[in-house]
Amino acid sequence: MYVDIGNALASVADPGVTRSELEGIDDQVAAAHSRIAEGRADNEFGYAALNLPALVDAGAIRRAVEPVADAGTVVTVGIGGSALGARTITTALTDDAGDSHVVLDNVDPDEVEGVLADLSFEDVAVNVVSKSGTTAETLANFLVVREAMDEAGVDWTERTVVTTGQSGPLADLAAEHDLPTLAVPTGVPGRFSALSAVGLVPAAILGCDVEAIMEGAWEAEATLGPSLFDCPGYAYGAVSYALEARGASVNAFMPYAERLEPFAEWFAQLWAESLGKDGGGQTPARALGATDQHSQLQLYRAGRRNTMVSFLTPRERPGVEVPEPDAEALAYLAGTDLGELLDAELQATEASLAEAGRPNVRIEIDRLDAHSLGELLYGMCAACIMAGELAGVDTFTQPAVEWGKETARDLLQGEETERTAAVEDKTELVVE
Numbered sequence: 001m002y003v004d005i006g007n008a009l010a011s012v013a014d015p016g017v018t019r020s021e022l023e024g025i026d027d028q029v030a031a032a033h034s035r036i037a038e039g040r041a042d043n044e045f046g047y048a049a050l051n052l053p054a055l056v057d058a059g060a061i062r063r064a065v066e067p068v069a070d071a072g073t074v075v076t077v078g079i080g081g082s083a084l085g086a087r088t089i090t091t092a093l094t095d096d097a098g099d100s101h102v103v104l105d106n107v108d109p110d111e112v113e114g115v116l117a118d119l120s121f122e123d124v125a126v127n128v129v130s131k132s133g134t135t136a137e138t139l140a141n142f143l144v145v146r147e148a149m150d151e152a153g154v155d156w157t158e159r160t161v162v163t164t165g166q167s168g169p170l171a172d173l174a175a176e177h178d179l180p181t182l183a184v185p186t187g188v189p190g191r192f193s194a195l196s197a198v199g200l201v202p203a204a205i206l207g208c209d210v211e212a213i214m215e216g217a218w219e220a221e222a223t224l225g226p227s228l229f230d231c232p233g234y235a236y237g238a239v240s241y242a243l244e245a246r247g248a249s250v251n252a253f254m255p256y257a258e259r260l261e262p263f264a265e266w267f268a269q270l271w272a273e274s275l276g277k278d279g280g281g282q283t284p285a286r287a288l289g290a291t292d293q294h295s296q297l298q299l300y301r302a303g304r305r306n307t308m309v310s311f312l313t314p315r316e317r318p319g320v321e322v323p324e325p326d327a328e329a330l331a332y333l334a335g336t337d338l339g340e341l342l343d344a345e346l347q348a349t350e351a352s353l354a355e356a357g358r359p360n361v362r363i364e365i366d367r368l369d370a371h372s373l374g375e376l377l378y379g380m381c382a383a384c385i386m387a388g389e390l391a392g393v394d395t396f397t398q399p400a401v402e403w404g405k406e407t408a409r410d411l412l413q414g415e416e417t418e419r420t421a422a423v424e425d426k427t428e429l430v431v432e
């Protein structure tokens, strides 16, 4: 993983950070790194996420999924950190770019019904994931999937694998039906758990090289140290923090590879849920290169000066040759291929932002393979933890999501609580 922060410097962009300010921030990075190392040494909640390369046994995951390793399709039932990492990995690494991995991470009846109608359950592995084991959307979807398998005459207990915490309703259900069960590593928040069974089970079932993913994570782990100038992950975290402090309250994350689009979703949860605290935190915006050059770039180049753009691209990519154009006006496409065109689009977009004085950072991986993806996932977890340390926020909790969850439960149970009263008392001004 390589991180180019040149276009975040104040000599190029506004908001931007000067070299001397960056040196100053590097002193804070050294202190933050000591805190992180301390937390890792005690496997402290949150910091333990950076110990996953040592904690996770890819072989054990393979053995656990053995009973369903013949499946042609994996149906993951999970939400947030219990789905985004898994989708990111299979979309990036499977031959069919994740088509064989169906993710039910919402409770839209139309969508769920449509998905189930298209499945042949005898060829499906069901992967139920919930760290807490209590998430309503996940449990409701699992009950629906189970019933659909019953109706199809397929024994769901033979086709289901569970990943969950040490205790909770899902752990109890798995024990009751003797389902293959994997644990969410202790001390690792959901959004930081892609490099564990949480993210790796579907990839293991679908034949991805999960060992190579963890080797890549190890390689990224080896870069952690007291200076941002030696650690790509820390460099990204520190510069994002510095740009936010200087006004870049939006972080537009723009992969230049279709197979990395789900990575932008994964990043959005990581950044929003970890750093959105105490009235601060960058708003992650998902974009895709080159597609969103034609929809969002106008804003990032000429709109409010509150955005940093984060580009993500593989250095090597396959090529598809562009046929010889038969029109003079298309002569410039002669002899090129789509990969070259996409790279040129990225370089041009990056330069266009710099030319307009807009901050941007480029993240690169060698190629779209298991090792590089492991490096990237680990590196960005380290980036987020560093940004949280520098911002002085509690990176590992997400207390603000609980009110809504509890209120939805109250409403479903028909309870009258302060929260349901707030729902009742909504200020209405309907225009029709």
Ligand SMILES: O=P(O)(O)OC[C@H]1O[C@](O)(CO)[C@@H](O)[C@@H]1O
Residues within 6 Å of the ligand: 079, 080, 081, 082, 129, 130, 131, 132, 133, 134, 135, 138, 190, 191, 273, 398, 401
């Ligand atoms: O894995 P669980 O406990 O089902 O939670 C799913 C997601 O919901 C959240 O708790 C937010 O509601 C996320 O932090 C988490 O990734």
